[in-house]
Structures are given as structure tokens and as C-alpha cells.
Amino acid sequence: MSAGGSVEQLLRRVSPGAYGTYENYEALLQALAGSQVWMLLWNGQAGSPDAQYGNMEVAGYGYAPCVTSAQELAASGWNRAHEVVGGRDIAAALFPDRWGIWLNPHAPGGGVGIPWLDLRRIAVGLDQLPAGPLRISEPTLQIPQFYALLTQNAHRTPVVRSLRRAWVRPALGVPYLTVGLDLYDNGPASVEAARQMMAQSVAAVPDGLPVSSVAMADDYDPVAMWMRSQSRPFFDRDAHAPAGYDASRAPAPGFGYGYPRPF
Incomplete structure (x- = not known):
């Protein structure tokens, strides 16, 4: 009850x-x-x-x-x-x-x-995942400083393959920006590397803008499913890798998402 x-x-x-x-x-x-x-x-x-x-x-x-x-x-x-x-x-x-x-x-x-x-x-946990139905779309926010810093930090974080983004409006609660993390593996060290990357990047987020993240490898997450089918990466390491670079050798993570939380 x-x-x-x-x-x-x-x-x-x-x-x-x-x-x-x-x-x-x-x-x-x-x-x-x-x-x-x-x-x-x-x-x-x-x-x-x-x-x-x-x-x-x-x-x-x-x-x-x-x-x-x-x-x-x-x-x-x-x-x-x-x-x-x-x-x-x-x-x-x-x-x-x-x-x-x-x-x-x-x-x-x-x-x-x-x-x-x-x-x-x-x-x-109902407090860990947003209330549906979710309305998901491409973000229209003009926050170039955040995207520039996030891209810069992603370049320095070898575990990150690519990054995507979505604007999520839950049935209850405030809308928020979600960053989709496509990573080379799901090891604990990679999870920590991705967490640190996000922590370093959110400093450029304007006050009052909630930001969350989602693992692109999550087959059950509706935001990740939407991004896989409806969005394109704004950072793609493999697309810019030099000849002979073997991205599969890099470590990497994946972690869940929920209501915006501090990184």
C-alpha cells in the first residue's frame, strides 16, 4: 500500500x-x-x-x-x-x-x-527513471560552450566512442538534456572515466539546466533507443580516427540514467 x-x-x-x-x-x-x-x-x-x-x-x-x-x-x-x-x-x-x-x-x-x-x-526504482510517456526530441538549446567542452573532454577520454544528445520531457517533472554515451566496454575503470568526463564538462552548463546521461548500449532505455534510431553523434571518435588506429583496444563503460543528478 x-x-x-x-x-x-x-x-x-x-x-x-x-x-x-x-x-x-x-x-x-x-x-x-x-x-x-x-x-x-x-x-x-x-x-x-x-x-x-x-x-x-x-x-x-x-x-x-x-x-x-x-x-x-x-x-x-x-x-x-x-x-x-x-x-x-x-x-x-x-x-x-x-x-x-x-x-x-x-x-x-x-x-x-x-x-x-x-x-x-x-x-x-521509480525515483531513478523518469515518468513516461516521454516526449523526446533533438535539443534546440544554444549552449555551444558546454558542447565544446564536452567534445574536448571526450577527445581526452579514450573510452568514449561517440556522444549523442536528446531533449527529454517526462510526463511528470522538469524537461532535461540527456547525453548519450557510446563506450567501448563496460568495465568499472571505464565507468569512472566517463563519470569524470561528465563532471568536468557540466561546469559549462547554464544554471538551472538539468543534464543527465544514458548508456547507448542499454537495450531497455527508451531515450537510448530513440537516440540510436533518430539522432546522429555530435562527437564520433571512429569517424576521425587516423589510419591504423584500433579503437577496439581502448577500455570503456556504460551506466544508467535517471532524473538529472550531479556527476
Whole structure:
């Protein structure tokens, strides 16, 4: 249960036909993170090797159906086995395979789906990743001093292959600039090198402008996915490497992103 109410109370505020808000949906995610769900098993018994969650597809995306209490389980009429799982645990189990959960599909209106991107937020921490849906675009800010210093520092940091940028507007919270870090490897020393590069560069960021970063190698991050398909690097070491230079020999990192944080 959360300060905003129980999962079932909050479901009524975001169900189809309700006057839901992003704040209510965020409260629902917070409640789920601290609650349990009754996962409906299509095959097997809870804990058995052959246990398999049910599945459904909505608008081309996969969801595992579940209910929010023993009372809802009875109301659903489900006559196969089920498994009671913590909200964070099921989120961590499903999001890597890009599966969401669908809460109370038997309810009037068909229940509410939680897509895998939001399960990822529950698993990682709702305060660590921005609230979706995200509106992502090319930055239009005129901050040449920052880009010049960042590019200069990237040249001096061999772990960095390329840099991209995006302007991110979350559903809740302030918009911010994200720098996409494309790195040669993910070793701890490389992570620290990239962190220091960013720390040295943010000194040129105008006061009040939030800046964050994202690993371009993150296959689950929506900002990284957008940058890979929609943006071009503003720094690209390989494009300017001299003949005979073997960039693959350099070390390098990758680290997550979230709400803007100090480097």
C-alpha cells in the first residue's frame, strides 16, 4: 500500500472511463512496488519447473494477466493455479523479455495494463527513471560552450566512442538534456572515466539546466533507443580516427540514467 491508497483504490482512478491523471498512475506504480499480485498460471503449479504465466497481447505488446487480491482471484473465476509474487519481483522477472502485466482483466472495462517500460521503472526504482510517456526530441538549446567542452573532454577520454544528445520531457517533472554515451566496454575503470568526463564538462552548463546521461548500449532505455534510431553523434571518435588506429583496444563503460543528478 502507498500513501496514495491501495492498488485496488488507485486502479479505480486510472481504469478506462475514469478521470485519471499521470499522478494517479504514478501512485499506482508506487503501490504496486510495495504490494503483491496474483499471477495467473496457464500451466503448472507455483514453484514447479513447468509453471508458465498466462499471456495476452494488446496493441502488439505482450502482457501477463494477474489479479490484485484473493478476492479478485475469486471474482475472476480463474480455475487454474496461481502464484503470489511481490510487485518488484515480478517487474524484475518480466521486463527484460519486454512483457508487462495486466491487472484484473476480468474487471468492468477490462482492467489496466502496466507496460514493460514501467515494470522496468518499478524494478530499478521509480525515483531513478523518469515518468513516461516521454516526449523526446533533438535539443534546440544554444549552449555551444558546454558542447565544446564536452567534445574536448571526450577527445581526452579514450573510452568514449561517440556522444549523442536528446531533449527529454517526462510526463511528470522538469524537461532535461540527456547525453548519450557510446563506450567501448563496460568495465568499472571505464565507468569512472566517463563519470569524470561528465563532471568536468557540466561546469559549462547554464544554471538551472538539468543534464543527465544514458548508456547507448542499454537495450531497455527508451531515450537510448530513440537516440540510436533518430539522432546522429555530435562527437564520433571512429569517424576521425587516423589510419591504423584500433579503437577496439581502448577500455570503456556504460551506466544508467535517471532524473538529472550531479556527476
